[in-house]
Amino acid sequence: MTSYKHTLDFLYTRLPMYQRTGPAAYKDTLENTLVLDELFGFPHRNFKSVHVAGTNGKGSSSHLLASVLQEAGYKVGLYTSPHLIDFRERIKINGEMISEEAVVAFVDQFIKMNETAQLEPSFFEITVAMAFDYFRNQKVDIAMIEVGLGGRLDSTNIIRPEVSLITNISLDHTALLGNTIEKIALEKAGIIKESIPVVVSESNNMYNHVFEATAREKQSPIYFADQQFQSGYSMRLPEGKQVFYFNKIGQLAYPDLKMDLLGNYQRKNAAGVLKTIELLQEKGWTIENKAIYEGFSNASKNTGLRGRWEVVGNNPLMVCDTAHNAAGLTDVAAQIEATPWKALHFVLGMVNDKNLDQALAVLPKEANYLFTQAKIPRALPAPDLAAQAATFGLRGQVIDSVPEAVAKARSQAQPEDLIFIGGSTFVVADYFS
Incomplete structure (x- = not known):
């Protein structure tokens, strides 16, 4: 059998991967995905799913949903991207990563099958096929499927989910998805399926009409979660969690809802998740209030999610977050x-295909960068x-690597200070690795 390291080398070097190479890895057709799906016997038809898209918050929302359904007693698949440390983070069941042996076996099987098919799939296409095949073979009850990029042409968009969830829309990946909010919304709206309910976590007059028009065309019920669920106070608890309450249309619905995912922005994700859970309940999924509370309280513990306002040190306080565009960095x-x-x-690194001006404009000027x-x-x-940041009044030192930059920040910081690490998912990944 091929070694796991050799298999990863094949995935990373033989197949284009967006997180490393950027737009060159993007495919504007589902043709390879459909052929791969047929090669492996249409695995996506063998499990239920929830499809999650959006500019920001789709990872947190997917993990929250997985955690709640896991607490409800279901066997839950979770497909997300990108990974922080280990490729296998992308494919999990009840918080457990796919085994190295399963990754190797799938790639070996693909290579053998492909001797006839002669496909040249992207990294995303083969990874989605791997996830769907694994979820079928492991007989999951339901899987949370996070869109990789966009929606309409994303490799995950062959599923027919129980519910579609779109978290929000802001300008990101404009070279591929369009340079206006409306164009990007149209790409995300591509996950709306005929007669399948769709939830939008954050309504916005700039894009609501796009989702409403697509939902009408598809005869799909549409719900704007923040118009039904409003959150109250957020307090940080001694055990390292935060607590909210949520009203539903003016009536107290979820008092003292604890979350182990920190950051006030999680309240936006929570509204969409709560509405999605409600729709799943209407479809016959047994999800008691206890499972909702336990799922929210133990989301990180149950699923292994990291890098969302994660406290990684104290005295000085050290926090990392994977936010990487203007909307996320504003939060x-x-x-x-x-x-x-x-x-x-502020330890800051970014990638070369983002709108830097919009992102840099929202960052605090009083920081030592x-x-x-x-x-x-x-x-x-x-x-x-550093040169571009200086035009926005952001000043500091240039450090070659993330570990060196963090070490420098630690050497400069006093116990009452804050060290923030972010600007890119990959900066956070380098810190953890």
């Missing part, structure tokens, strides 16, 4: 502002990042 900046600190040290770069080809060189 991060608000969270930083709401956090007590004496001085702010340590400009760095992750170990991927897409990383924006740290000197270039």
Whole structure:
């Protein structure tokens, strides 16, 4: 049998991978996905699913849903991207990663089958096929399927889910998805299926009409979660969780709902998740209130989600977050502002295919920046990042690598300070690895 390392080398080097190479890896057709699905006997037809798209929050929402359904006693698949440390993070069942042996066996099987088919699938296409095949073979009850990029042409978009969930829309991946909110919304709306209910976590007059028009065309019931569920206070608890209450149309529905995913922005994701759970209940899924509370309280523990306002150190407080576009970094900046600190040290790295101006414009000017770069080809060189950041009044030092930048921040920080690590998923990944 092929070694796991050799298999990963095949996946990473023989097949284009968006997280490393960027737009060159993007496919604008589902043709390979459909052929792969047929090769493996249409695995996606053998399990129920929830499809999750959106610019920000789709990872947190997918993990929250998986955690709640797991607490409800179901065998739950979870497909997400990208991974932080281990490729196998992308494919999980009840929080357990796919085994190395299963990854190797699938790729070996693909290579053998492909001697006849002669496909040249992308990294995403083969990884989605692997996930769907694994979920079928392991007989999951339901799987949370996170869109990789966009929606309409994403490799995951062959499923017919129980519910479609779209978290929100903001400008990101504009070179591929369009340079306006409406164009991006149209790509995300591509996951709306005939007669399948769709939930939108965050309504916005800039894009509501796009989803409403697609839902009408598909005869799909549509729900804007934040118009039904409103959250109240957020308090940080001693055990490292935060607590909200949620009203539903003015009536208290979920008092003292604890979450082990931190960051005030999680309340936006929670509204969409709660509405999705309600629709699943209407379809016959048994999800008691206890499972909802336990699922929210133990989402990170149950699913292994990391990098969402994750506290990784104290005295000084150290936090990392995978937010990587203007909308996500706006939420991060608000969270930083709401956090007590004496001085702010900001380890910042970004990729070279983002709208830097929009992202840099929302970052705090009073921070001491340590400009760095992750170990991927897409990383924006740290000197270039520092030069562009200076035009927005953001100043600091250029440090070659993420570990060196974090070490420098630690050496400069006092116990009452805050060290933030982010700007890119891959900066966070380099910190953890």
